[in-house]
Amino acid sequence: MGFATDAVHAGQKPDPTTGSVSVPIYQTSTYEMEGLGESKGWNYARTINPTRTALELNLAALEQGVRALAFASGMAAVNAVFSMLKAGDHVVVSQNVYGGTFRLVDGILKNFAVDFTFLDTTDLRNVEAAMKPATRMVFIETPHNPVMTLTDIAGCAALCRKRGARLVVDNTFMSPYWQNPIPLGADLVVHSTTKYLNGHSDSVGGVVVAAREEDGERLHFIQKSAGAILSPFDSWLVLRGVKTLALRMERHEESARKIAAFLAAVPQVRKVNYPGLPSHPQHALAKKQARGFGGMISFDLGGYGEAKAFLDNLTLCALAESLGGVETLISHSASMTHASVPPEERRRIGVTDGLVRLSVGIEDVEDLIEDLSKGFAAVERGSVATGSAPSRRT
Numbered sequence: 001m002g003f004a005t006d007a008v009h010a011g012q013k014p015d016p017t018t019g020s021v022s023v024p025i026y027q028t029s030t031y032e033m034e035g036l037g038e039s040k041g042w043n044y045a046r047t048i049n050p051t052r053t054a055l056e057l058n059l060a061a062l063e064q065g066v067r068a069l070a071f072a073s074g075m076a077a078v079n080a081v082f083s084m085l086k087a088g089d090h091v092v093v094s095q096n097v098y099g100g101t102f103r104l105v106d107g108i109l110k111n112f113a114v115d116f117t118f119l120d121t122t123d124l125r126n127v128e129a130a131m132k133p134a135t136r137m138v139f140i141e142t143p144h145n146p147v148m149t150l151t152d153i154a155g156c157a158a159l160c161r162k163r164g165a166r167l168v169v170d171n172t173f174m175s176p177y178w179q180n181p182i183p184l185g186a187d188l189v190v191h192s193t194t195k196y197l198n199g200h201s202d203s204v205g206g207v208v209v210a211a212r213e214e215d216g217e218r219l220h221f222i223q224k225s226a227g228a229i230l231s232p233f234d235s236w237l238v239l240r241g242v243k244t245l246a247l248r249m250e251r252h253e254e255s256a257r258k259i260a261a262f263l264a265a266v267p268q269v270r271k272v273n274y275p276g277l278p279s280h281p282q283h284a285l286a287k288k289q290a291r292g293f294g295g296m297i298s299f300d301l302g303g304y305g306e307a308k309a310f311l312d313n314l315t316l317c318a319l320a321e322s323l324g325g326v327e328t329l330i331s332h333s334a335s336m337t338h339a340s341v342p343p344e345e346r347r348r349i350g351v352t353d354g355l356v357r358l359s360v361g362i363e364d365v366e367d368l369i370e371d372l373s374k375g376f377a378a379v380e381r382g383s384v385a386t387g388s389a390p391s392r393r394t
Ligand SMILES: *Cc1c(COP(=O)(O)O)cnc(C)c1O
Pocket: 073, 074, 075, 076, 098, 100, 141, 145, 170, 172, 173, 191, 192, 193, 194, 195, 204, 205, 206
């Protein structure tokens, strides 16, 4: 079946009791047994829930994996993946991963005798050079947040296979509509369902999709043991969101392409980062490993003052963390999503004080361009505050 068909139907047979076309929200904690030693296969809702199972079957199909496990947040999904490690293991991580992934490693997992190396995975030679006998996992996110550079998924997969390490890809930015890491050789795919999969900015959740049954089994063990499950209602919301994923992603990208072309011609914009622009240094890789370029753009306005003048003068684009919703969201990476990354580390990974990240929504693109134009006019008027990005302790 095609992607849009699977998005609507995979894992979602009409409810056997009533024929309900929409998978019901099974709001229950437990299930009555038919007799001692006889159950219908459902025992306790931390372990298994029909609404969650429907979502898991659906997302496994969309990512071309064998099993999916849904978690209470994207970070709970990432934490479940890292829970597959043992003391003494070494992990290579993209230096531009989601700020929360960096915080999880730096603030918590470092205490558990697992060794992490953060590096620039745009160059596979760095990945190869960092791999040690103890390397059990390579964790990448591509495109990289928020600089929109790429990592070669198939190239990483080949390196991992040689060394017996798992390749994990956080595919949140692209969604399975544009990019499927498993056919490229990845072992596990992670999503924050909070973003494009749910798509309506009204649920927080995460998923891990496994390419192999044994990893799926282990992840289910971790899911039921640690208990960070997605609720029945959130599972239902994501199922509902995914039905329109194909339509939404087409619109996100169509508008993103137009906006990227617009931004490239704005004098106040120093640099536009969008893999769909032929000027993007990895445009060829983007075309090779994905079916499209997605709806995320970042651009540099030069400094914190310019970024503030710009952002403070927008009315339609919402100044907010997060991405992937139907509404356009815009953020200042240094003071928002990457506030927990130390300033010197931010500079090293290209998160400059003038960098603005745009998650293009599905509104009329003319309205979005008009709104952005108001921001640029404010920068031009020189209503520029001074100073640098404030740091936030989290
Ligand atoms: C948001 C996000 C996460 C974390 O997901 P939550 O649902 O917020 O916990 C992880 N990775 C990426 C790329 C994200 O954008």
